[in-house]
Amino acid sequence: MSRLIRLWQRLSPAAAFDACVQPHIERLWRLAVRFQGNPSDAEDLMQDLLERAWQRREEIQQLDAPGPWLAKVLYRLHIDRWRRQGVHSQLVNWEELEETSDLMPAVSEEQAVLTAIAASEVLAAVDRLPEAQRAALLLHDGEGYTVEEVATIVDVPVGTVKSRLHRARAGVRHHVAEGTKSPPAACIEMEGPGEKQ
């Protein structure tokens, strides 16, 4: 950090806040759009994020890498909205779901199934995933956060993130290959960040 920035931070909280957050805005915006599915709701989510970040600006400015912190807040806000929207209708013991993940067989298609279809169809299949898997996929495969960063953002162990990523990828292939019309699995998988704590 340059001497200029350090002196600037002493004087102007708003400038320091801008310097911390601005480099991450585009990436967070992409994530917000993917999470929410449309720019209008994504804009509201971003507004909530920036207000929350402003309230905790002193904490952010102490971080070496505020990006994952901001993504974590964005994710939590997204989950809060998702829950309020009442997407889930059944409570399922999340621990049981995690334990059964290792029993899931690897995808057996011997031909690539995604290469011949449009990106919009792939994204539609992503939206059919359980929310926890979809979030892991969007963060890791979409926005390039490392598995360790995703684990921090969604507040689960690294192994759980790897498992979710695998199941998410397999799920997308399955949805595309089968053209299934079943309801989104999000209806039964309601795990959120707070429940693992």
Added chain:
Amino acid sequence: MTDCHTVQQSFDDLRAGTIRPGQAAHVRRHLQRCAACRAFYQDVSHLRSALAEPVPPLPRRLSERVKRRYRLPQRVAVAAMLLLLVGGFVLRTDLVGVAQSPSFVEDWTRKTIDLALDSEKALPGVHIRLELPLGVEVEGRPGERVLAWQDDLDAGANRLSIPLMLEQGAKGELVASVEHDGRRREFRIGLGEEAR
């Protein structure tokens, strides 16, 4: 099947180069003989490409709304340049130039003052103090007339940009002072109408 599962979960480590060499060789050998895992690998690449598709641009109104709310500073051209030479323990000041290009927000004018503090050697624990005239604020510090803090100067250039908000009709002097080891130097910069 278990081996396929393990291999498919290793793709990220393989891409990131964080896989152990022996494990990497095992995964590659498996890919050569397993069509299902090759197909999975191809699909993961395609999935990543799809997720990298552009999204609608960040709405300008969001950016503007946030900036208005927090009054985030927009960098403007240097309003004034003050060169404060700190030679060892002897402080000297020189005004080396004045240029300005203020922007206007409602009834306030933005102006940035750049302080250049050049030191021949690193100076720890330098006391820096700014006194502002009536109607002048440091952006983000509303209502504060005096800002004082302690900092270390590096040897060489130390630059401090001060984003100011000047109320319409405000004038007076910004008084900047630097103190170290019992020696103090002060410099005054004219602000407001007469300085525009």
